[in-house]
Amino acid sequence: MMTSSSTAIVDLLSDTGSDSDVQIVAWDDIAKASTFFKVADALLTGRKHGSPALDDQRNLLASFLGHPGKDYFTGERVTQFDQVAAQLKATHSATTTTLKKNWNQTYAAEKLALVLCLVKKEDMEKKVPAAASMPKSTRSSSKKKSTKKSTTKKSTNLHRAIHNLKKVYNPVYTKYQEAKKAEANKKNRTPSLNHQKSGLRLQDSVQFRRSDACLSNCPVCNHGNTMALSKHSDTNAENERRRREAGNDSFEGVSMMVGCYCFQLQSGNEDDCPCQVVFEEKNRQVIALATAKNKARENGRQCKCVLSCIFICLSTIYCSYTL
Ligand SMILES: [Zn+2]
Numbered sequence: 161m162m163t164s165s166s167t168a169i170v171d172l173l174s175d176t177g178s179d180s181d182v183q184i185v186a187w188d189d190i191a192k193a194s195t196f197f198k199v200a201d202a203l204l205t206g207r208k209h210g211s212p213a214l215d216d217q218r219n220l221l222a223s224f225l226g227h228p229g230k231d232y233f234t235g236e237r238v239t240q241f242d243q244v245a246a247q248l249k250a251t252h253s254a255t256t257t258t259l260k261k262n263w264n265q266t267y268a269a270e271k272l273a274l275v276l277c278l279v280k281k282e283d284m285e286k287k288v289p290a291a292a293s294m295p296k297s298t299r300s301s302s303k304k305k306s307t308k309k310s311t312t313k314k315s316t317n318l319h320r321a322i323h324n325l326k327k328v329y330n331p332v333y334t335k336y337q338e339a340k341k342a343e344a345n346k347k348n349r350t351p352s353l354n355h356q357k358s359g360l361r362l363q364d365s366v367q368f369r370r371s372d373a374c375l376s377n378c379p380v381c382n383h384g385n386t387m388a389l390s391k392h393s394d395t396n397a398e399n400e401r402r403r404r405e406a407g408n409d410s411f412e413g414v415s416m417m418v419g420c421y422c423f424q425l426q427s428g429n430e431d432d433c434p435c436q437v438v439f440e441e442k443n444r445q446v447i448a449l450a451t452a453k454n455k456a457r458e459n460g461r462q463c464k465c466v467l468s469c470i471f472i473c474l475s476t477i478y479c480s481y482t483l
């Protein structure tokens with residue numbers, strides 16, 4: 161679905177002329193207008209969230225030289241990469257001073273961001289699991305290790321160069337996303353929501369039972385895999401104990417903790433949901449509303465979707481149109 165629709169956008173624009181120049185302008189203009197490009201460009205230019213130093217950025221760029229796009233890319237992206245590589249070759253110089261002048265910060269960040277756009281699209285089509293979108297987990301689940309390597313072609317030099325680029329950029333992007341999420345959560349408070357980024361997950365000690373799953377969907381990922389982590393009777397007993405202790409009137413009650421089990425129910429596909437939040441049941445609606453507001457703010461304005469339909473973007477975790 162994602163692929164055909166995004167191709168449709170390119171087709172619409174490139175159909176305005178059969179001249180190949182038109183298409184060249186179209187693809188990198190579209191890429192540069194994307195949120196993904198703008199974020200990458202800004203992160204690399206501003207060297208935020210641990211972005212590589214300019215010299216390292218130059219080395220990454222240089223590692224793309226001399227490799228045909230077909231070594232990694234497929235379809236239209238082969239020529240698109242070759243065009244970027246040709247531009248790099250034309251501006252490359254063996255003289256350090258000339259190279260530093262040509263490959264300045266603005267130039268290096270822009271070219272790297274363009275390559276990242278191509279890589280992201282390629283990986284989305286090849287269904288390479290996007291490491292950047294997965295939460296950094298210190299806990300290894302046995303199922304996660306079964307990521308299919310069989311579909312990847314044998315490693316080429318360009319593969320290695322792109323692997324290095326991802327290795328450098330993905331953690332930067334993850335840090336940026338986390339900072340953005342924290343910022344958004346400050347605006348729309350999500351009380352009692354815990355992403356459990358480190359330490360033991362509450363879900364790890366309570367086995368998921370499909371028959372006991374909550375009827376409401378997860379307020380964060382919207383999947384129907386949440387379950388109470390404690391028994392109703394335990395919660396009631398605890399509240400009863402608190403009430404007795406406090407002498408009836410002013411006692412602070414506890415409500416049930418609920419956890420999302422998406423992270424445990426992985427099938428090894430790209431669209432596996434990594435959600436592992438825990439929250440208090442009484443806050444489910446408030447969290448759902450805040451999450452929806454955050455997502456609308458994130459996607460709504462930048463939505464490149466044909467329908468500019470906020471609803472579609474809200475219901476899609478990876479909105480391809482914001483790419
Ligand atoms: Zn989920």
Ligand SMILES: [Zn+2]
Nearest residue numbers: 378381420435
């Ligand atoms: Zn969830």
